[in-house]
Amino acid sequence: MTPDDLVAHYGLEPIPREGGLFRRTWAGPQLPDGRPQGSAIVALLTADDFSALHRLPTDEIWHFYLGDPLELLLLAPDGTARTSVLGPDVLGGQHPQLTVPGGTWMGGRVAAGGAWTFFGCTMAPGFTYEDYEHGNAAELAARYPSQAERIAGLCRP
Secondary structure, three states: OOHHHHHHHHOOEEOOOOOOEEEEEEEOOEOOOOOEOOEEEEEEEEOOOOEEEEEOOOOEEEEEEEEOOEEEEEEOOOOOEEEEEEOOOHHHOOEOEEEEOOOOEEEEEEOOOOOEEEEEEEEOOOOOHHHOEEOOHHHHHHHOHHHHHHHHHOOOO
């Protein structure tokens, strides 16, 4: 299986602003405020792309499916930072599933030496573009100076 096979099979399209390719696979019934009760996507990142730093107001659950591990930089509201890796090596510290708390800046790329990763994200209530907040490299580097280099590599205008 190749990334091109996954793109063709799922009909993946570019994720606006964030990067990577995706397809929404589920959206629950609409809530009174117009949001879906929940949503799920499948997504593909290759080594020459990345998921730009962004945050959402509610928790997002990331799921590893295929390919190489995905390294996520997580910048918490309290000023702390950590890296988590989605991947198949559970006993080696990787996660097949990871919940990113609402309000956390998140961005990721295929782990060093890897070629591609196929993963999914689930949210309840569901994702809306109005909730997406795109990261600004200068502002994030000022808030998380120890991560400035990584932040610069995970932001796009």
